[in-house]
Amino acid sequence: MREAFSNALVRLALADPKVLLLTGDHGYALFDEFRKRCPDQYINAGIAEQNMVGMAAGLARVGFRPFVYGLAAFVPIRTLEQIKLDIAHDDLPVVLVGDGAGFVYSHLGTSHQSTEDIACTRAIPGLEVLSPADRFEMTACMERAYAAKQAVYLRMGKSDCGDVHAQTIPELKAGGLVQVLLGRSDRPGLIATGSMVRVAVDIAQRLNLSVWSAPVLKPFLSDDVCAAARATTGLVTLEEHSVLGGLGAAVTEITSEQQPTRVLRIGVQDRFSKYCGTYDYLLREHGLDRSAVARRIDDFVASF
Structure with a gap:
C-alpha cells in the first residue's frame, strides 16, 4: 500500500508541477523515487510539523497543491490547531x-501510537477523511x-496486510461503502x-x-449504511482506532436516527496501551488480534 501511495504521488507530481511534497525530516526510501524524479517539488520542513502545516497553507494560497x-x-494530532485554523477554516486544498x-x-509507545486521529479529524468542518485498506483503495x-x-486527511495504517480487492476499484463516491463480500x-x-478490512474478510469467509x-x-x-443495515440482521464495525468517534461511532450515529439495528463496535477501548511491544502484541493487548475479533463476531452472530 505504501508503494501505491508513492507511485500515485509521483504520477500526480509529474503531471502537475504545482504538486508539492512536504515531509518532517523523513528520509525514508519511500520518497527516493519522488526526490529523483521531482526534486524541485520536494520540501524537507524538518522536525517542525506545526510550521510545516502553516507552510503548506501558505503554498496552497498561492496555487500549489x-x-x-x-x-x-x-x-494530524500534533498539528490539529494548524489544520483547523490555517487550512480547513479557509477551505484550502491541502492533503x-x-x-x-x-x-x-508499537515499540515507540503511546507518543507514537495514533488511535484517536479519525475522531479528531471527523470533528473539523471542511476536512475530508480517507482510510484506504489496500493498494487499490490507496490509489483511488x-x-x-x-x-x-x-x-x-488520508490515514495510512498497517500497509502490508494484503489486498482485499482483486482489481482496481471504481472511483470512490463521497462516503460510499465498497462491498467486498x-x-x-x-x-x-x-x-x-483500514487494516481491519483484511481481518473482516478472513472471518466473514x-x-x-x-x-x-x-x-x-x-x-x-x-x-449506504442504511442499505447495509437493511440487507443484514445487524452490523459489526471493525477499526484499529478508538471505539469513540471513529467508524463505529459514525455508523451508530446514522443507524440510530435512520435505520435502527444492533451494532457491535470492535476497536480500541477508552484506554492507553499498558505496555510496549510488537505490533502483534499490541493487537492482542487491545483485543484486536484475529482470534479475539473472531470470538466476538461468533458470539454476536450466535445471539441472533
Whole structure:
C-alpha cells in the first residue's frame, strides 16, 4: 500500500508541477523515487510539523497543491490547531497524510501510537477523511484527494496486510461503502476500515457474512449504511482506532436516527496501551488480534 501511495504521488507530481511534497525530516526510501524524479517539488520542513502545516497553507494560497506527510501521531494530532485554523477554516486544498496510524509504531509507545486521529479529524468542518485498506483503495483515495477542492486527511495504517480487492476499484463516491463480500442476508454484516478490512474478510469467509470497506469516512453516506443495515440482521464495525468517534461511532450515529439495528463496535477501548511491544502484541493487548475479533463476531452472530 505504501508503494501505491508513492507511485500515485509521483504520477500526480509529474503531471502537475504545482504538486508539492512536504515531509518532517523523513528520509525514508519511500520518497527516493519522488526526490529523483521531482526534486524541485520536494520540501524537507524538518522536525517542525506545526510550521510545516502553516507552510503548506501558505503554498496552497498561492496555487500549489501540497501533500503533507508525517506520522499520524503528529499529522494530524500534533498539528490539529494548524489544520483547523490555517487550512480547513479557509477551505484550502491541502492533503494531509498520516502514516503509521493505529499501533504500527508499537515499540515507540503511546507518543507514537495514533488511535484517536479519525475522531479528531471527523470533528473539523471542511476536512475530508480517507482510510484506504489496500493498494487499490490507496490509489483511488489519492486520486480523490488530489481532485478535492478542500482539505483532506488520508490515514495510512498497517500497509502490508494484503489486498482485499482483486482489481482496481471504481472511483470512490463521497462516503460510499465498497462491498467486498456478499454473504447471507439472515446474518449480521461487517463494515471495516483500514487494516481491519483484511481481518473482516478472513472471518466473514468462514461465516458467510457480507463485508463492506469504508475508505471514505467523511463525508459518510448514510444511504449506504442504511442499505447495509437493511440487507443484514445487524452490523459489526471493525477499526484499529478508538471505539469513540471513529467508524463505529459514525455508523451508530446514522443507524440510530435512520435505520435502527444492533451494532457491535470492535476497536480500541477508552484506554492507553499498558505496555510496549510488537505490533502483534499490541493487537492482542487491545483485543484486536484475529482470534479475539473472531470470538466476538461468533458470539454476536450466535445471539441472533
